[in-house]
Amino acid sequence: MAKAESKKEFKEKSLYYNRYFSLRYLTAGYFFVNFWWLIALAMGGSEVVLLPLALLLLCVPAIWEQKQKFDQREDNELPQTKHYFFFQVAINIFLGICYFTPAFSYFYPFITTSAFSIVFMLLLLGLAIGVWSLHHIIQIEKNEDRFFRRYEAYGQQK
Template identity: 30%
Template sequence: MQEAEKKDLEARRRESAITNMYYNRYLVVRYATALLLFINLYWFLMLFTEGAPLYLFILPLSLLIGAALTMWEMALMNTRDQREAKMATIFYKMIIVVNVLLVLLSVLGHYTTFFPLLKQSLSSLLAVLILQLCGILLSIGILSRLRQIRCKSDKQYKRIQTYLASIT
């Protein structure tokens, strides 16, 4: 390899490393979205196999579509010039709204309608409530992370800035 080729290769490696550092700012968001995608897919399939009325499919189907669009948006973030993650913010706010709605309906005794595999019991109700509250807390955490990224106050952004300062 000649000297010019080595410099070009090193410049491409640096640019790739910087792009990956920017992309990894959304790592937690991507994993949480994938988790929620599969949870909602399971919920959709559970309703389908139990022969639930069609109107019950609206919630898991809308969350599946939201998760898919969020994953698509996260895939587009593999660039150095990132924009705000609007779809992810909408999706996680939608998760909070749906979970609050499910908590309210569960407390009123309607959780077996939305989760037909569960029997009407106190332990089933507690399990549903705990899972919904975990979903709310996860969404609040992800929204906080997205806000940090948008405000450029996350640790990864500071590491990127330190790295950029060290190579220039």
């Protein structure tokens, strides 16, 4: 009987934790993109190496916060993750604006001028993902996300 209870509790935890599934992987994706950007800038001796470093440092508390959500279901607030995605979106907007200025090459000295438009498209994609993530965080905090509805439906089946 205890094994069945344990299995049921684990299933409940997993269902609840799935609310954060996309955020976990998007945060990891941003982490590695910013990490490789940091490496490329550091190898080139660029002065703007602090920008991806700041993004990486802001990412760590967000990752930790998301990890803790597996054991704590009473709180669905994500202040660190929200702060991180807001900062990431702001940086993408800033870099998107810089695309139209000569300053863009300071942030991507390892990219040829002909490839700038590809980087700009990637920045737009990153911006869209960041905005979607912020929207998803707001849905989670208001218990309006589809995974919460599934979790509630599972709870009513008991």
